[in-house]
Amino acid sequence: MSGTERGKIEGRSVLYLAPGFMSYRVHKHVRGVQVFDLQLIRQMVELGLVVTLPAERSWKPRLIGAGRGGDGVGALGDLTKPRAGGEGLLKILWTPTLRKPLWNGLWAAGAMGLSRARFDVCYLGNAGEGLAQAAGLMHRLGIFQRLVLLAHRYPKRRLIGLLRRTRGRSLAVSNNVRSMFPDDLDPPCEIRFGEMDHAKFFPASRESAAIANDSGVRGDGLVHFVMLGALDTPLKDVPTALKAFGLIPDEVRAQCRLHLASFAKPPTAAELPAGVTAYPWMPIERVPEFLRSMDAMLVTSLSETFCLALVQGMLTGMPSVVRDIGTLTEKVDGGAGGANGVDGRGGLIFSTPEQLAEHMTTLAKDARLRATMGEAARRTALERYTWRTEEFVREVLFGGKENRE
Incomplete structure (x- = not known):
């Protein structure tokens, strides 16, 4: 990414919604999708984006812990530390231990609504029905307008409705998943996923x-x-x-x-x-x-x-x-x-x-x-099947003329 391109995205805000972080975590290993999420959040921050991550309190030892977790994936605590002249580029909104993405998501929606939080884009990862319902409430509250979905599973009706209302970008991890999206979705679902490392x-x-x-x-x-x-x-x-x-x-x-x-x-x-x-x-x-x-x-x-x-x-x-x-x-x-x-x-x-x-x-x-x-x-x-975060941020997260100017 050129210096000019980077300058256009630095400081822009991302609401990062992922069901794994909004579920009960004690005594569980970090696997597959959560590994990808941890890596993607770090790379977004390294590109200068300001990321807000709602996460259940049971994740706190894993996300804030020093060094690397037992699963070999680095914690994110260093990204929350204040920079010279400002806050950290990662902000974690801790929810109570409500155990399910729906309840944690609704709590986060209420907290952000009361604080009048606003974001340039919402990244929605691997969402099921519960988190889709919470994301829909966040959209109605004006917390975000632009939506980008990365789907690892077949979409439910509520999620398709949210994509239509926001005219959100939808990405599928495979042709199998993409085939389950409606043909008349605008913009159409694309395939984009792969190994980050x-x-x-x-x-x-x-x-x-x-x-x-x-x-x-x-x-x-x-x-x-x-x-x-x-x-x-x-x-x-x-x-x-x-x-x-x-x-x-x-x-x-x-x-x-x-x-x-x-x-x-x-x-x-x-x-x-x-x-x-x-x-x-x-x-x-x-x-x-x-x-x-x-x-x-x-x-x-x-x-x-x-x-x-x-x-x-x-x-x-x-x-x-x-x-x-x-x-x-x-x-x-x-x-x-x-x-x-x-x-x-x-x-x-x-x-x-x-x-x-x-x-x-x-x-x-x-x-x-x-x-x-x-x-x-x-x-x-x-x-x-390789993932390049810079391309994703430039072409998808802030893709489109109205989002680059």
Whole structure:
């Protein structure tokens, strides 16, 4: 962003509404969307925006804590400290411990209405029905007029109504989510999302990976498959991966390992088949290097709205085997939209545990195929699934002639 462009946005105000921060947080890990939110808030502030974040009081130790949280994502307390000649660029509006986005959102609406708070734009992230109702009240109170929505899920009727009233910008994290928005929405919903720390995810060097031999195994004699995410969640469907691993022919499975990363409460080694390792909760700062020690990724989820873990694997140069659901297949097929092809694609697609086992066997036996598909996956991720905050702020948050002048 040029100095002139930056000068046009410095000091402008953003109301940042996200359901994660308006929900009860004690004893829970920061995951997926909240990691993105924490990074985006910091980058907005670094660009000179004044951000107000309503958050439930149960978040206070996590948001204000010194240094980095146990999940490896930096706290935001330093951004609230006064600058020379003024306040901090991040202002946190603490709500009581009301536990739900609806009640915390309504409380925040009342507090901001009484103080006559006004914002240049409201950023609404991953909103469900409750937060959409609170945001609608804020709009009626005049707290904001311009709205930008980033949707990780299918929109409810109340949210569509708010977009129509404000003529707000709506972004979807995937084609699957975008397809659920009305065709006559004005302006139309766009796709924009991806890995924010994409520069940290890159392939292992050829020397360290040692995958160029004809036997199809790495230098340690093993092929490492990985599942990455909040694997305690039943929707991640770890049992299908375990069943498929057991269906791989014995002579091939002896050369394979399956890594399950990670769990809040991981199963013990005694509870897992031979060759399978489960990990306790892994901080995000450890994930890039961990992925560089892997060969291929499995995504067996029954439902996903984006799957940032898959994109991280793609950026690392790994092929993937994914379940046959649109949010996943649109990433590994290079946009071709077909069945289990190979050319130009970054992965294979399965519908049954038996098919998953076949694909794992194919990848385990063919190092060159893994390398070819991994290169294709990385190209796709770099082209379509990286997030650039400066572009988002310039083109979306304050996009349009009336917002730049």
